[in-house]
Every structure is written in structure tokens, then in C-alpha cells.
Amino acid sequence: MSSPRKSASPAAVADATTPPSLAQDGGQPNIDVDDDGDSAFADGDNFSETTSLASSLIRGHIMNGRKYSSLRSDYWGPSDESQFESMDAGHYNLLTLDSNQPEPLFRSPVVEPQNILDIGTGPGTWAVDVADKYPEAVVYGVDLSPPPVTWMPPNCHLQVDDVLEDWTFRENFDLIHMRLMLGAFTDNEWRDVYRKAYDNLKPGGWIEQVELDVRVMADDNSLRPDTLIAEWGNNFLGCSERAGRPLDTQLTMKAKIEEAGFVDVQEHLYKCPIGGWPKNKVLKDAGRINFVQWTAGLEGWAMFLLTNWGSPEPWTADEVRVYVAKVREELKQPRLHIWHYTVDDEYGVANLNDRGLQFVLTY
Numbered sequence: 001m002s003s004p005r006k007s008a009s010p011a012a013v014a015d016a017t018t019p020p021s022l023a024q025d026g027g028q029p030n031i032d033v034d035d036d037g038d039s040a041f042a043d044g045d046n047f048s049e050t051t052s053l054a055s056s057l058i059r060g061h062i063m064n065g066r067k068y069s070s071l072r073s074d075y076w077g078p079s080d081e082s083q084f085e086s087m088d089a090g091h092y093n094l095l096t097l098d099s100n101q102p103e104p105l106f107r108s109p110v111v112e113p114q115n116i117l118d119i120g121t122g123p124g125t126w127a128v129d130v131a132d133k134y135p136e137a138v139v140y141g142v143d144l145s146p147p148p149v150t151w152m153p154p155n156c157h158l159q160v161d162d163v164l165e166d167w168t169f170r171e172n173f174d175l176i177h178m179r180l181m182l183g184a185f186t187d188n189e190w191r192d193v194y195r196k197a198y199d200n201l202k203p204g205g206w207i208e209q210v211e212l213d214v215r216v217m218a219d220d221n222s223l224r225p226d227t228l229i230a231e232w233g234n235n236f237l238g239c240s241e242r243a244g245r246p247l248d249t250q251l252t253m254k255a256k257i258e259e260a261g262f263v264d265v266q267e268h269l270y271k272c273p274i275g276g277w278p279k280n281k282v283l284k285d286a287g288r289i290n291f292v293q294w295t296a297g298l299e300g301w302a303m304f305l306l307t308n309w310g311s312p313e314p315w316t317a318d319e320v321r322v323y324v325a326k327v328r329e330e331l332k333q334p335r336l337h338i339w340h341y342t343v344d345d346e347y348g349v350a351n352l353n354d355r356g357l358q359f360v361l362t363y
């Protein structure tokens with residue numbers, strides 16, 4: 001790793017007008033549409049200064065014009081500039097959705113943390129922001145690929161490693177965080193990761209996981225069933241099933257985390273709008289940022305899975321590019337009131353073995 005990068009302060013997005021309760025504990029009310037507003041387009045300014053890939057330590061593996069980690073050949077996601085832009089937008093999208101929370105960076109009730117681990121840290125944005133905000137803590141981020149950071153706080157350590165290998169951390173953690181690790185592991189690999197997380201947490205420590213549902217939905221008839229977006233989620237759920245690393249992690253992680261010995265989960269459910277169509281100011285901001293996450297991420301989400309596991313047979317890279325271009329055009333339709341689920345689960349801490357579990361599902 002080289003050249004750490006300074007991440008923008010979460011406060012930049014945390015001061016937006018407080019939304020009505022974004023975590024819907026009961027039913028899922030429709031999000032009010034801003035009839036006067038324009039469309040899905042984000043302003044873009046938030047992300048214009050994003051990434052510059054500085055590392056030559058790990059050159060990665062180039063396939064179909066995208067850069068993948070050379071540590072594993074089975075992980076679907078590229079680690080390159082546009083994917084880091086998408087991941088950064090995902091980070092700010094979630095900070096915006098949680099801007100009414102006392103701590104938008106995580107929901108675990110961790111007080112004065114000393115050691116924090118971010119598994120699959122990607123661009124390291126979450127780890128850097130947490131380290132910045134908690135200077136007394138040491139924050140580790142681990143990923144298969146080097147992050148594109150050019151600055152990081154001295155208490156932040158971003159490492160290139162495979163979490164399926166043995167963990168050699170000297171101290172146990174107060175909080176282990178994972179976000180958007182969907183489709184990274186087989187069922188048995190997930191069990192291995194949760195067991196290691198359990199073994200590497202302090203008594204009373206917390207694990208927090210944020211995952212999204214790849215299916216796109218709408219409460220009204222703005223999403224026609226014959227569109228590519230309407231079928232997007234099922235297309236990729238199918239690919240990931242065939243790959244043996246299902247993308248529906250948000251549905252399966254709870255049972256596996258409990259199986260690892262954790263107790264007391266708390267869960268919250270959100271709707272994440274894509275585009276600036278909601279009336280509510282915070283949801284509008286979040287939707288605009290989420291639109292950037294989607295448009296920057298589309299090709300990277302699609303390329304590996306479709307060229308390896310597409311149906312009825314693996315697609316060519318050009319077929320994927322054409323498909324993605326069409327989906328991107330569909331996303332720009334002005335009256336599309338689409339969202340994907342966000343779930344945030346919390347259970348209280350029990351003292352069975354002095355371990356608390358919080359996992360936050362976002363889908």
C-alpha cells in the first residue's frame with residue numbers, strides 16, 4: 001500500500017435536514033415523491049475529487065478492461081477507479097440515511113473503542129472516517145486490493161490480505177464491521193469469517209454488517225416489469241447462485257452469525273431511494289448519492305458475474321457493456337421512483353458468554 005488519501009468528513013453529509021424515522025420498524029410506507037423535483041441525477045460535486053490509484057504494490061489482474069485483485073480469482077468485484085467511486089458513494093449514501101443517528105458511521109453501541117476492524121474495506125473510506133473521529137482507537141481495514149488513499153490518520157492501518165486466511169491480529173476488537181460483502185463467500189467461508197470474528201472480539205464486543213438487496217423496487221407503477229432494471233436483481237441473484245457465492249447475504253447472514261455463537265441482534269429496515277425523486281430532503285440527498293453509487297458501479301457489478309455465470313450461457317464483455325449502457329439509460333428516466341431495501345437489525349446484548357452481537361442489515 002502507498003499514498004493514503006484523505007476522506008471527506010462524514011459531517012459534510014450528516015447535517016442534512018433530519019428525515020422522519022428512516023428506519024421503519026413496522027410496515028414499509030411509500031416514500032413521498034417530489035413532483036417538482038427533476039430526476040435521478042446527482043449533482044456530482046461530492047465525488048469529483050475521488051480516486052487516484054497510486055499503488056504499484058499489487059497491480060491486480062485485468063479482465064475485460066477492469067482491474068481485479070490478484071489474491072483471489074473468485075471474487076466478483078473489481079478494485080479500480082470507478083468501483084471505488086461507487087463504493088465511496090455507497091458510504092455517503094448510508095451516512096446520509098443515518099444522519100439522524102447519534103453516530104452515523106455505525107449503529108453498534110460501542111463506547112470509547114480501542115480496536116476496530118473493517119473487513120473488506122474497499123477504498124478504506126469507512127475505516128479512515130472512523131479513525132479520524134476516534135483518535136484514541138486503532139482502526140484496521142483489510143482488503144484483497146490496496147486502497148486508493150492519499151492520506152490517512154496515524155491510527156488507521158489499511159492492509160492487503162485475504163480474510164479467509166488465518167488472522168494474526170495481536171489484540172481483540174471492540175467492533176468488527178463489514179459492509180457490502182455480498183457474494184464474497186460461499187456458505188462455509190461465511191461461517192469461517194464469522195467464527196474468526198467471534199474469536200477476535202473482546203468480551204462485550206460487537207459485529208456489525210451492512211448489506212443491500214440487489215433487487216430494485218417501486219411502490220407505484222413507475223417501474224415497468226418489462227424493463228431491465230426490474231429484472232436486474234434476479235439476473236444477478238441467478239449468476240451468484242451459479243457461482244456458489246449468493247448475493248442474498250442480507251437474508252442469510254443472521255442465521256450464520258447466530259450459528260457462530262453471537263447473540264442479541266438488532267435490526268432496522270430502510271428503503272434506499274435511487275435518484276433524487278423523494279420529497280423528503282434527506283431521502284432526496286441520499287437518493288442522489290445512491291444514483292452515483294449505481295451508475296458508477298453498474299459495469300463492475302455486472303462484468304465478472306455475467307461473463308462467467310450469465311444465463312443462458314456466459315455473456316461476452318461487449319454484451320455486458322451494451323446491457324449496462326441500457327440500464328444506465330433506464331436509470332435516467334425522470335419519473336422512476338425506485339429504491340432497494342435497507343435492513344438494519346439490532347438485538348440487545350446478552351451475557352451468555354459476555355459477547356454482544358449487533359448486526360446491521362442494509363438491503
Ligand SMILES: C[S@@+](CC[C@H](N)C(=O)[O-])C[C@H]1O[C@@H](n2cnc3c(N)ncnc32)[C@H](O)[C@@H]1O
Pocket residue numbers: 069072075077079087088090091119120121122123142143144145161162163164178179180181184
Ligand atoms: C463491494 S466492496 C465493499 C467495500 C467497502 N466495505 C464499502 O462498503 O465501501 C467489497 C470488498 O470486499 C473485498 N473482499 C472480498 N473478498 C475478500 C477477502 N476474502 N478478503 C478481504 N477482502 C475481501 C473486496 O476486495 C472489496 O473491496
